[in-house]
Amino acid sequence: MTDDDLRATMMNLSACTLPTEDRPTRLGEFEDFFARSVDAVARPLPTRLELRLRAGGDAEVVGRDLAARESACCSFFTFSFTPSAAGLVMGIEVPAAHLDVLDALDGRARAAIEGADR
Structure with a gap:
């Protein structure tokens, strides 16, 4: 899947009630969050994505805010925040x-993480 394919998937999601004109902004917020606040990505199940948040700073606050706003317009998402050893x-x-x-x-x-590491 190319970068354009990924963007198209997010922009054309019919199950989302966020107005279409607001979707690029929301996607940009997620990309900024990924680059600034996420250390690692894991996919333990096909239906679950795990993001290890950077310690300190506002990663948790920003993540919870994005999760709440995204849940409000895309009810099929389930977000959780779980402490782990890492x-x-x-x-x-x-x-x-x-x-x-x-x-x-x-x-x-x-x-975003790869780009932030460069």
């Missing part, structure tokens, strides 16, 4: 019918 993990789960959305977020998170 740090706080933000979990994002979707039903199997929305794997393409989780795949897109996974790709965007990995790309």
Whole structure:
């Protein structure tokens, strides 16, 4: 899946009630969050994405804010925040019918982290 494919998936999501004109801004917020606040990405299940948040700073506050706003417009998402030995993990789960959305977020998170490491 190319970067354009990932963006198209996120922009054309019919199960989301966020107005179409606001979606690029929201996607940009997630990409900024991934680059500034996420240390690692894991996919323990096809329907679950885990983001290990950076310690200190505002990673948890920003993550919780994004999760709350995204849950309000895309009710198929389930977000969780779980402490682990490696740090706080933000979990994002979707039903199997929305794997393409989780795949897109996974790709965007990995790309943002790789770009932030350069």
